[in-house]
Amino acid sequence: MRTPPDNRRPPATSRAAALVRRAVSQLLVHGFLLAGAVFMLLPFVWMLITSIKPPAEIFTPTLALWPRQFYGVENYHFALTSAPLLRFALNGVIVCACILAVQLLVAIPCAYALAKLRFPGRNILFVLTLLALAIPVQVPALPLYIALADLGLLNTYFSMMVPFFLSVFAIFLLRQFFKSFPDDIIHAARLDGMNEFEIVWRIVTPSAWPAIAAFSVFSIVAHWNDLYWPLIVISDAKLAPPPLGMMFFANAETGSNYGALTAAATILTAPLVVVFLLARRHFIAGITMTGVK
Amino acid sequence: MSALALPGSGARQRPFGGRQAFIEKITGMGLALPATLLLLLTSLVPLVVLFVMSFTDYELGAVEFEWVGVANFSKAMGDSVFRRSLWNTFLYVGIVLPGAVCLGLLVAVLVYGRKRTRSFYEIVYFLPVTSTLIAMATVWQFLLHPRLGPINTFLHMIGAGEHAFLSDPALVVPTLAMIGMWQLIGFNMVLFLAGLSAIPKDLYEAAEIDGCAGGIDRFLTITWPLLGPTTMFVIVTTSITAFKIFDTVAVMTQGGPMGSSEVLLYSIYLEGFQYFHTAYAAALTMVFLVFILIFSVIQSFVLERRVHY
Numbered sequence: 001m002r003t004p005p006d007n008r009r010p011p012a013t014s015r016a017a018a019l020v021r022r023a024v025s026q027l028l029v030h031g032f033l034l035a036g037a038v039f040m041l042l043p044f045v046w047m048l049i050t051s052i053k054p055p056a057e058i059f060t061p062t063l064a065l066w067p068r069q070f071y072g073v074e075n076y077h078f079a080l081t082s083a084p085l086l087r088f089a090l091n092g093v094i095v096c097a098c099i100l101a102v103q104l105l106v107a108i109p110c111a112y113a114l115a116k117l118r119f120p121g122r123n124i125l126f127v128l129t130l131l132a133l134a135i136p137v138q139v140p141a142l143p144l145y146i147a148l149a150d151l152g153l154l155n156t157y158f159s160m161m162v163p164f165f166l167s168v169f170a171i172f173l174l175r176q177f178f179k180s181f182p183d184d185i186i187h188a189a190r191l192d193g194m195n196e197f198e199i200v201w202r203i204v205t206p207s208a209w210p211a212i213a214a215f216s217v218f219s220i221v222a223h224w225n226d227l228y229w230p231l232i233v234i235s236d237a238k239l240a241p242p243p244l245g246m247m248f249f250a251n252a253e254t255g256s257n258y259g260a261l262t263a264a265a266t267i268l269t270a271p272l273v274v275v276f277l278l279a280r281r282h283f284i285a286g287i288t289m290t291g292v293k
Numbered sequence: 294m295s296a297l298a299l300p301g302s303g304a305r306q307r308p309f310g311g312r313q314a315f316i317e318k319i320t321g322m323g324l325a326l327p328a329t330l331l332l333l334l335t336s337l338v339p340l341v342v343l344f345v346m347s348f349t350d351y352e353l354g355a356v357e358f359e360w361v362g363v364a365n366f367s368k369a370m371g372d373s374v375f376r377r378s379l380w381n382t383f384l385y386v387g388i389v390l391p392g393a394v395c396l397g398l399l400v401a402v403l404v405y406g407r408k409r410t411r412s413f414y415e416i417v418y419f420l421p422v423t424s425t426l427i428a429m430a431t432v433w434q435f436l437l438h439p440r441l442g443p444i445n446t447f448l449h450m451i452g453a454g455e456h457a458f459l460s461d462p463a464l465v466v467p468t469l470a471m472i473g474m475w476q477l478i479g480f481n482m483v484l485f486l487a488g489l490s491a492i493p494k495d496l497y498e499a500a501e502i503d504g505c506a507g508g509i510d511r512f513l514t515i516t517w518p519l520l521g522p523t524t525m526f527v528i529v530t531t532s533i534t535a536f537k538i539f540d541t542v543a544v545m546t547q548g549g550p551m552g553s554s555e556v557l558l559y560s561i562y563l564e565g566f567q568y569f570h571t572a573y574a575a576a577l578t579m580v581f582l583v584f585i586l587i588f589s590v591i592q593s594f595v596l597e598r599r600v601h602y
Contacts, residue, residue: 025508029403030410036400037417040475044420046443047432063443063450110328118314119321125329132336134589136537138558139582140339142346142565142575146353147339166331196320225425227540228558232566243427247544250431258435265428276423280416284483287422 047269051075051262058258075259076267082260083252085267087238088245092271095160095241096220103167103219104212111174112200116186126175132168137229145232159233160241164223170215177211178204217279217286224272242268347576353569365576375577378548378555381466382536385556388470389477389535394527396474397481398520402512404482405489415486418479426476430544433472434459459546462553469541469554477534481527488523492516522595529592536584557581 049065050058052072057064079085113119114126140163148159181204189199205212227243234240237248249264276283347365351358369375404414421429436442437458445455458468496515539558542548548555548563561581565574 029406033400033403033407033410033414036396036478037414040417040421040479043429043432043436043475044424046436047429050432050435059441063446106327106331109324113321113324117317117321117324119318119325121329122321122325125325125332128332128337130593132332134586134592135336135340135582136585138537138539138561139578139585140336140343142571142578143339143342144335145566146571149353163335166328166335168332168336171328196324200324221423225427227427227543228562231543232562242425243540246425246427246431250544258441261431262435265425265431269425269428272423272425273420276420277416280412280419283423284415284419287480287483 047262047265050258051266053259055257055259071259072263075263078257079249079260079263079267083245083249083264084238085245085249085264088240088242088268089271091157091239091245092224092242094157096223098157099161099164099223100216100219102161102165103170104216106165107167107170107174108205108208109200111171112178112204114171115175115178116181116183116204117196129168129171132166133172137163141229141232148233154233155236155239157239160230160239163229167215167219170219173211173215174208177208181207213282214286217283221272221283221287343575343578346572347579349572351572351575353571358572361572365573366580368573369576369580374552374555375560377552378557378560379580381553381555382538382557384466385470385473385538386532386535388467389473390528390531392470392474393477393481393531393535394524397478397527398485398524400478401482401485401489402516405486415483418482420479421476422480426540427544429476430472430541433541434545437468460550462550465546465550465554469538469545472541473535473538477531481531484527484530485520485523488520489516492519525595526592529588529595533585533588533592536588 045065049067052070052075053067054069054071054074057067057069057071110125114122114129144163145154148154148162153159185203186199189203194203224241225243226241227247230241230244231247234244237245240248246264246268250261348360348362349358350361350364400414400418404411404418407414436444439445439455439457439460444458449455456464458464492515496519497511500511500515537558538556539562542554542556542559543562546554548559557577558581561574561577564570564577
């Protein structure tokens with residue numbers, strides 16, 4: 001952005017030139033970043049303002065930001081009464097909470113065993129964990145679907161959650177964390193008569209709090225937003241998590257009632273965005289520590 | 294590797310005898326048992342079943358099936374829908390990858406130099422990562438609407454004409470790629486910011502003394518080489534994410550117009566869960582898996598390098 005300094009000029013002019021250069025470069029940088037920010041925010045802003053516009057204003061192409069007639073109450077009321085949006089959100093909460101609880105209950109003991117105990121099959125288990133790390137849910141989807149169909153379990157919360165009960169990523173992450181936990185403390189706890197179960201949950205787990213918090217954010221964001229698997233196993237709208245619910249709603253509205261559609265989108269996007277704004281640091285750490293979404 | 298090295302080093306630390314070792318074996322296996330069972334049931338057994346199924350003519354609900362060898366795979370190679378979906382997927386990755394990586398890097402470098410406004414830009418650019426893509430896809434659909442959308446209204450105002458972004462076969466994949474970038478730039482920005490904060494400040498001071506004062510100079514001599522490992526990592530993760538494109542296609546185009554936005558995962562979804570050509574979908578999934586594994590192998594090499602850097 002900045003041009004290299006010209007050393008031939010006298011100092012005073014050079015200082016003034018440096019100031020000008022600085023101002024110009026600041027202007028360019030902020031200009032670029034603000035243009036990008038407009039692109040990033042455009043859908044959010046347009047979602048919010050469309051959700052409070054009356055149909056007449058939506059259907060006249062205009063770049064006007066503020067509606068002439070406030071129609072928000074009608075749009076949100078229509079969205080909330082014509083589709084069980086709060087039910088979708090509740091489904092999302094139930095599914096995310098259960099998945100996360102089981103993931104932690106299963107992964108923490110396993111990660112501890114892999115990090116601190118010697119047992120037959122440990123190395124092969126770790127290698128298989130690494131292999132499974134690379135496999136997205138779309139790969140086992142067909143066999144899992146057939147099995148769930150055979151068992152008559154399609155269209156249940158269980159079917160929506162079961163492929164995610166084991167998070168190999170959680171095992172991998174927590175194992176790294178547990179490995180650095182001092183062995184001496186574990187030995188001392190053993191000498192005090194604690195069994196391994198107590199050591200896992202009362203001594204080692206609390207020490208891994210940052211990793212657990214970050215993993216929780218990652219898990220909740222991933223499953224709140226997941227569409228592929230719920231789309232396959234859920235056809236009953238009462239069980240739909242937010243993305244699938246949004247899809248049902250959009251199809252039912254045949255994509256024309258944009259006021260209500262954007263109101264619904266606002267309601268279903270809001271929970272995660274609000275949590276993000278409140279706990280930004282944890283959120284960014286949680287999502288990015290994985291590298292892969 | 295570290296797991297293999299442990300047994301020897303662990304043995305020296307333990308003053309206990311055989312009984313203790315036996316108890317450790319039992320507890321270790323017990324603690325790992327639930328995870329092992331789930332790993333088998335939800336990942337490894339399905340993987341084997343999928344592989345076997347791809348060589349049969351099984352369809353969901355059928356009582357029996359026959360072995361057909363590689364017929365599903367040769368059918369896929371000759372299937373114009375599949376070939377087009379593969380091509381579209383790579384086209385999508387080919388647009389998203391350079392766009393999301395270069396813009397993510399540029400934004401990160403610029404944001405990193407801000408002091409008062411840094412957190413503002415961080416929030417704004419990261420916001421799309423946290424939002425529910427399906428809901429936002431509906432909003433994008435409206436934004437891009439040929440008549441009602443503000444984007445076309447704006448283009449009309451500046452005299453650029455109107456574009457049916459989502460119903461023009463030539464524009465649909467680039468448009469979806471633009472939305473993909475919108476979601477990925479903030480994510481990559483944060484990864485690059487982490488990489489930038491690991492570069493020692495005195496390197497820049499040293500460069501200044503050596504007469505390397507310009508922003509671009511500093512970027513080329515210090516920032517870019519030291520960000521190498523981060524960049525490789527971002528490239529691989531972006532490729533994997535882009536390769537798995539599904540949501541926006543399912544909501545906004547359903548593969549249309551005329552198959553011009555068919556992508557790999559959407560084809561698998563249709564074959565497997567809408568038409569119930571189960572065995573054929575299994576073969577397509579195997580193809581999908583091969584690509585994912587190629588990306589993952591590259592990724593593990595990159596991770597290794599990043600750790601040792």
